[in-house]
Amino acid sequence: MAKYLRDEHLKNITINEQSLELVNSFLIERGISINREIEQANGSKDDILLLTYVIRFDNRGYKLTDFNDVKKYFSQANKVERIIFTLDSNTSERTNRMYGTHYEIRFDSIDPNNTYIQVASDDGDAVDAVFSGLKEIINKGKNKNGHIRNTWSQLLVQIFGVAVGFLISLIAGLEASPHLNIENSFVITFLFAFLVFSNAWGFINQQLLRFLDFAFPNVRFVQPNKNSLHWLAQALVGGLVVAFTLLIISGIFEWVGKILGQFVAN
Incomplete structure (x- = not known):
């Protein structure tokens, strides 16, 4: 099981295309950096991180690997219900997140309890860095609701x-x-x-x-x-x-x- 975990529910936030791009860029940079370290250390390919997306809108949903598709659906949708960013290792996905590294942030306009950041890894410094970085991005979209x-x-x-x-x-x-x-x-x-x-x-x-x-x-x-x-x-x-x-x-x-x-x- 991952040794370190930080999570937090998100409240009263406004998400636009720029917010999504900032989150995506941040997670891509983290994924590239971690994967480079794993390759240099000749680590297991099961530790390699892959970024995926889920967007649900107009009573239908898609699981995607290309952020451009997320933006396309986001702009075309009549009502966006949920967007999820997930940066997962093969180990984490295979063990249902019991082991390995996973970083996830969910935005749900229907269920407030389903809007949160969750970060888990064996590296405590990485957990703190990713959690703080995502929080900094999200806090820019805080509203007065x-x-x-x-x-x-x-x-x-x-x-x-x-x-x-x-x-x-x-x-x-x-x-x-x-x-x-x-x-x-x-x-x-x-x-x-x-x-x-x-x-x-x-x-x-x-x-x-x-x-x-x-x-x-x-x-x-x-x-x-x-x-x-x-x-x-x-x-x-x-x-x-x-x-x-x-x-x-x-x-x-x-x-x-x-x-x-x-x-x-x-």
Whole structure:
């Protein structure tokens, strides 16, 4: 088994063609350097490293050995799902990575847990050098999606949803109660509307969180000439959310103030 291993999940990164080229160039240089050392030392051919790629897009995937093919598919794809760089030795591939050297970096726009760097080798210095080099490249593409992809955003969505549900239920009670000839018609109508909303909120909340995950993904693939409308839509959605939030909050305070004023007056 390889003696040294370093791995780390990657979060909130933007990947474009230049990022892919930097990763590819770095791994090619490492592979050439290591293979040259192995040849000079007359080492086993099983220790020779081979660089391969996997790209998955539009519900299909390819395993490739030519980076130009990766770039071609990357630019042509409607939706890039996953890109993997793997620099493996024959020993590592044959033993399912139990032994030998392997360097791998994965970018997955669907599953955040499948986005990581993993470096393993018998040479500790090589592991540290490759890991640090890949991290330096990836850190250049760090974005600010982490401000949205956190538990605080989930809390805000929950509070926002409850506030909206309360407001809708309040309006429903005020509008419907005058037409009901029953005692405590406002309270009954309000509770009924709020109960209906509460049952629907679980589904609505999931859809809102899925939308946030789509709009602010853990890995964003930026393809040539295919992302300007996406950024415009994201900015538009952000502006609408802020404006709508301020409107709802203002409405809530206005309605609550009127209701409390009526009770105080009585």
